[in-house]
Amino acid sequence: MAKFIPIAEPSITQKEIEYVRDAIKSGWVSSLGEYIARFEQKFAEYIGVKYALTTMNGTVALHLALVSLGIKEGDEVIIPDLTFIATANAVVYSGAKPVMVDIERDTWCIDPKCIKKAVTKRTKAIIPVHLYGHPANMNDVNEIAEQNGLYVIEDAAEAHGAEYKGKKVGGIGDVGCFSFYGNKIITTGEGGMIMTNNEEIFERAKFLRDHAMDANKRYWHTEIGYNYRMTNLQAALGLAQLERIDSLISKKELVFDWYEEHLNNIPGIKLNPEKEWAKNVYWMVCLVMDKSSPLSRDNLMIRLKEKGIDTRPFFYPISQMPMYRSSKINPVAYDISQRGVSLPSGVNLNKEQIAYICQQLKGILKNKI
Numbered sequence: 001m002a003k004f005i006p007i008a009e010p011s012i013t014q015k016e017i018e019y020v021r022d023a024i025k026s027g028w029v030s031s032l033g034e035y036i037a038r039f040e041q042k043f044a045e046y047i048g049v050k051y052a053l054t055t056m057n058g059t060v061a062l063h064l065a066l067v068s069l070g071i072k073e074g075d076e077v078i079i080p081d082l083t084f085i086a087t088a089n090a091v092v093y094s095g096a097k098p099v100m101v102d103i104e105r106d107t108w109c110i111d112p113k114c115i116k117k118a119v120t121k122r123t124k125a126i127i128p129v130h131l132y133g134h135p136a137n138m139n140d141v142n143e144i145a146e147q148n149g150l151y152v153i154e155d156a157a158e159a160h161g162a163e164y165k166g167k168k169v170g171g172i173g174d175v176g177c178f179s180f181y182g183n184k185i186i187t188t189g190e191g192g193m194i195m196t197n198n199e200e201i202f203e204r205a206k207f208l209r210d211h212a213m214d215a216n217k218r219y220w221h222t223e224i225g226y227n228y229r230m231t232n233l234q235a236a237l238g239l240a241q242l243e244r245i246d247s248l249i250s251k252k253e254l255v256f257d258w259y260e261e262h263l264n265n266i267p268g269i270k271l272n273p274e275k276e277w278a279k280n281v282y283w284m285v286c287l288v289m290d291k292s293s294p295l296s297r298d299n300l301m302i303r304l305k306e307k308g309i310d311t312r313p314f315f316y317p318i319s320q321m322p323m324y325r326s327s328k329i330n331p332v333a334y335d336i337s338q339r340g341v342s343l344p345s346g347v348n349l350n351k352e353q354i355a356y357i358c359q360q361l362k363g364i365l366k367n368k369i
C-alpha cells in the first residue's frame with residue numbers, strides 16, 4: 001500500500017523558519033512586536049482594504065466583528081446552513097440568534113433568495129461564507145443588506161485570494177474575517193484577522209480585542225472586552241506565508257486541474273463549481289456524488305481510507321446539530337451535505353499522487369462496492 005496521503009498539510013519553507021526564528025530571538029514573543037503590524041498591513045494591502053486586525057483564531061475574528069458592530073441579545077444574524085460550526089457559534093457568543101438559510105446548488109454558498117425570505121425586524125446582519133474557496137454571490141447579498149439596513153460580515157476563512165467579479169473576498173462586505181488554522185490557504189498555526197474599510201468599526205474592534213482599555217488611561221476599563229490577540233511569533237509565520245501566497249494559490253489551482261484531468265468525464269460525480277464571475281481558490285478539492293449513485297458517500301470514504309487516502313465528509317447542516325436543531329429543512333444544504341466529500345488537497349501533493357488517488361477512486365466507483 002502506498003504511503004498515507006493526508007487531506008491537507010502546511011507548506012513550511014526556510015522563509016517561515018527564518019522569520020519565526022527572528023521573532024523569537026527578538027524577545028517579542030507575545031502580542032507586541034514588529035511582525036504583527038507588518039502582517040496586518042501586508043494582508044490589508046493584499047485584500048485591498050484599509051484596516052486589518054489580527055486575532056488568535058478565525059472564530060474569535062467572527063465574534064469580534066459581531067460585537068464591534070453592536071450585535072447583541074435579541075438580534076438575528078442570517079447564515080448559510082452549510083458551513084463550519086464556527087460561523088453559528090460566533091453568533092451565539094454575541095448573544096444573537098443564528099438563522100440558517102439554504103445554499104445555492106451551483107456555488108454551495110448562501111442563496112440570496114432565501115436570505116430575503118428570512119429577514120425579520122430583528123435581523124441585524126448577514127454572514128455569507130465563501131465555502132471551500134468559492135465566493136458567495138456578493139452583489140445580491142450586499143443589495144439585500146442595503147435595502148434592509150443590515151451589516152454584511154464575510155466569513156472568508158476558506159477563501160484567501162478568491163475573487164468575486166475581480167474583487168478579493170473579505171473586502172466586499174462591511175467586515176471580512178479570515179482564519180489561519182493549519183489547513184487553511186495560509187497559516188499561522190492558529191490565527192485569524194478581521195478587515196474593514198470603516199475606521200470606526202476598526203477602532204471599536206481594536207478596543208474590544210485589547211480588553212477595552214482606555215486609550216489614555218492604562219488599566220482603566222469602561223466595558224468588558226476580550227483578549228483576542230495574536231502573538232508576534234504567529235504573525236512572523238503568517239508574514240512568511242503571505243509573501244508566498246500567490247504560489248500557494250497557484251498550486252491549489254494546479255492540484256484541482258490535475259484532479260479534473262482524471263475525473264472530468266467520469267459519470268456519477270461532480271467536482272467543485274466555478275461560476276463565470278468567480279475565481280475559486282479550491283481550498284479543498286471536493287467531489288459530489290450523483291443522487292443515483294449505488295455507492296454511498298460514507299462507503300466511498302471507507303474504501304479510500306483502505307487505500308491510504310484521507311478524505312473528509314462535507315460539513316453537516318448547522319440546523320441538523322442538536323443545539324441548533326430546527327424543524328425547517330433547507331433542502332439543498334441537506335442534499336449536498338450528504339453527497340459531498342473533500343479529497344486530499346494539500347499544496348505538497350504531486351502529480352503522481354493525484355493520479356494514484358484518481359485511479360483508486362475510479363476503481364471503487366466502477367466496482368460499486
Ligand SMILES: *Cc1c(COP(=O)(O)O)cnc(C)c1O
Pocket residue numbers: 057058059060083084086087129155157158178179180181190191192
Ligand atoms: C476554519 C473556519 C472558521 C474558524 O476558524 P478557526 O481559525 O478554526 O477558529 C470559520 N468559518 C469557516 C467557514 C471555517 O472554515
